[in-house]
Amino acid sequence: MDRLIGKVAVVTGASKGIGADIAKGLAQEGASVVVNYASSAQDAENIVAEIASHGGKALAVQGDVTNEADVKRLFAETVKAFGRLDLLVNNAGIYQFAPLPEITEDQFHRLFNINVLGLLLSTREAIAHFGPEGGSIINIGSSVTSTNPPSSVLYTATKGAVDSITRVLAKELGPRKIRVNSINPGLVETEGTHAIGFIGGEWQKMREAQTPLGRTGQPRDITPIAIFLASDDSGWLTGEILFASGGLR
């Protein structure tokens, strides 16, 4: 329960879903956590309150990862509040699905701006604040880069880009002792996947039937993996992409 004592973490898009659970998990291991959100201020404050009620340290900081000035401000406020930065979880992301004939330029830019450009801007600004001990960057990708489902070309393309970003930056930042790894979750039951209709129907049952571990993921399946990648236990891993999908690939 204390593998991250003294560390400071930023989790983007942490007001709900996987990001919120990871933020809470990192705090439980002793990290001071910045709960970043774009617009869900109340949800983010709720996460901060939950962390504080367990004796942890957290701060909600607003910032849209697609906005360069917001991203710079996010990390400046992090260092102002906590004095340093060690961990970045690039979790902010959106999903939208459409078959090829229906894709639009707008959708392309929207998905790529958040899932790819936002991740790159966050990473660029974060590493300016990492110290000489380096740190750990965890990109939240998706198992779609293995399952490649029809009607997901834009979303899966953004996640293919994230896989490549992890591998390139692992080589580029290794000499600075900054490790870069990905977690690629499969279907996880969150507010978001409920909202989009993935939970509770025939499609979910079919997926569970194809999943070696026989069920749908929960945020708490993902968080221990994020803690592992954030901690020194994974100190010899960089450029790795962990598919966290109960074996569905």
Next chain:
Amino acid sequence: MSKLKGKVAVVTGASKGIGADIAKGLAKEGASVVVNYASSKEGADKVVAEITAQGGKAVAIQGSVAKEADVQRLFNETTKAFGKLDILVNNAGVYTFSPIEEITEEGYHSIFNTNVLGLLLSTREAVKLFGDNGGSIINIGSAVTELNLPTSVIYTATKGAVDSITRVLSKELGPKKIRVNSLNPGMVETEGVHSAGFIGSDFQKFAESQTPLGRIGQPGDITPIAVFLASDDSGWLTGETLVASGGSR
């Protein structure tokens, strides 16, 4: 220090090197450990003594994984000593290198019998002992399946087979709650790697220059990853291959 309390683990080829370090690491987390060896009884007894000196539980059991009768005896004696099985680390393996022009049938059989057949026999027998709660199988592969080094064709082929075994068995054994993952180390400084002449060589310097984290591995880099894969922290991972090479790929 108690992630594996109450669990029983078998580590094959644990008299030295990576296997010995993993055996000690699992014991430190509370597992009762079978330190298997083929011929290095002294080494295995030393590992057991080190574990018990730290308050842990371990026994040394002889058995060559390439021999079916030995493997059956190994797991029979595991049952007699500890009553059950939860974790199998398929670590026993050998390496020799030769350019394709110089490979021999004898060399082929020797490496494949230990690295592949031995791994399959151990897994087949171990699975019979896992209970209703399933378990975790960790196959020690190698980063060579990423690096594909010249003069390593037979060795790398055995490790390519191991990568596939992990993926197939993860699907096959998932319904039994048995997770199967691979840990693929890069160059690690062990007795074996010293004997093979790699340490202090130009090859080591070259390997380090190609490694993002700028050094070669130590057994202590590998063990925390094995502990992670053995524990419930990795409960949503199966069929995964973690390349533990400081980013060298």
